[in-house]
Amino acid sequence: MKPLANRTEHLAQSNIRAITLLLNEYGGINLGQGICDMPTPDAIKKGAHKAIDDDKSIYSYYGGIDRLRSALLKKCQEYNQIPIRSEDEIMVTVGSTGAFVATMFTLLNPGDEVIVFEPYYGYHCNLLTVMGAKLRFIQTTGPDWKIDFEAVEALITDKTKAIVVTTPGNPNGKVWTRSELEKIAALLEKHDIYAITDEIYEYMLYDGREHISLASLPGAFERTITLSGFSKTYNMTGWRLGYAVGPEAIIEKMGLLSDLIYICAPTPLQHGVAEAFEMDDGYFDEMASSYARKRQLMCSTLEEIGFLVPWPEGSYYVLADFSQLRNRFSGFEDDEQASLTLVKEAGIGTVMGRSFYDDDADGANCLRFCFAKEYDVLEEACRKLKEAFPPA
Structure with a gap:
């Protein structure tokens, strides 16, 4: 064969x-x-159950149902402080992994270089490798996992396309500080590269720490794709629902690619997770x-x-x-x-x-x-x- x-x-x-x-x-x-x-949470399960009973079983728009994207718009503006302007800058995906795949297909060509921080989330690297990207690693060491930004900049070449930032981190639990993210934002602008941020653990913080989205910093939104989801926050890893936030021109292309791969995230489950935004803080x-x-x-x-x-x-x-x-x-x-x-x-x-x-x-x-x-x-x-x- x-x-x-x-x-x-x-x-x-x-x-x-x-x-x-x-x-x-x-x-x-x-x-x-x-x-x-x-x-x-019961509210999410009941919402999905009702959507199924109400026969909300057809394809949704590839970017997600209106109600969910509207709720995400408000959440990203208020909690993440991202300067997002409309639902057209949001796309609901099959898990945050689906968002990562759509981002790769949209931003990267085979041979493009991507900077990744060690210890890393293995799925990111495996997917990037399948895509044909060349990985460039920056190692950090516990207990503080400090970033050597001179080493980061030294890795950047004319082939560098993106930097991957995961905050809070998996596997080390590192929460990136505002100062660290500002340095990443400066590198994005200086070298005309993108950032892909995985923020799936954004609500799990300890000792008074604050979650800061890179895209919320001045000038960073235009170069950043923010990925997150519902799996970890609401204990629903098997539902496979996530989302991506970024400039409309990029999100549009990501949506078209996702439409080719899986058309849309499961419609009744989207209705279910939309109920999460009605829950008390x-x-x-x-x-x-x-x-x-x-x-x-x-x-x-x-x-x-x-x-x-x-x-x-x-x-x-x-x-x-x-x-x-x-x-x-x-x-x-x-x-x-x-x-x-x-x-x-x-x-x-x-x-x-x-x-x-x-x-x-x-x-x-x-x-x-x-x-x-x-x-x-x-x-x-x-x-x-x-x-x-x-x-x-």
Whole structure:
């Protein structure tokens, strides 16, 4: 048979999915994949149910239903402070991943260079590679994950097309400061390049930190595609609903490309998620308080066991260093062995550190833990960890 397309040559199941399958074999608690297995708000479920009962089952406009885009316009203006002018600068997508794919198809040609910060979200890099982009990496190191902006600018060439910024970060929970984003905005203008910002964890912030959208800064909106979604905020990862915000000319092209790929996001589910914007703001306060409590439990447990823990500033992940455990326990030679050890000895699934770096060796001492669980489930996971690996 003739070979498959070259773009599929290096595709493989992600480490995240692989450890999930192994955990299913051994049984236990998955603190690896960010699946948010908590209840979706009733208002959203009832809204989708009603839309189905009302036969709102035909294609929507490829950019999304009017009610949802109207709600997003207000949200982006008020919460994100993005200088967006109309619904024509918003597109509803099949998950924020769908928004990322549409952005790539619209902005990039094969051979274009894209700057990515390590540790990164692996799906971004895999998709960029499939697109034929050349990745240029800037490594950051915990606990503060500071950016070397001189190194960033040194990577920019006449082939550089975009910079990817994820805030709050996955896997490290870094929340970009206004000063850092202002430096990115200056680079965009100076070198005539785009930014792609993934802001899916924008409501998950700790210790009084503020979420700032790059597109809200002077001069940045015209060069920035802002991506977000509903999966993480409302515990509905399987609904696959996200959105993109940017200049109308870019959003229009993204919409046309999305129309070719999947026509539209599921119409009845769009009606359901539109109900989220009628919910009381108390939902966000309760969510923030709940995640802060879970972060405290997860991070303090890992520190008791002996992990070095850069406490996340946002999101619901922690990238913890296990190197000090080698003196007390076997099975911690590298991240692959450590991940297997946690599954076999404690029944806990995690993600290998190598999943977030271009060079596997850079992630060899760390594992990512996800604390997007019901509190009692997270308590049980922490109990199992301390039982298998008693604190010194």
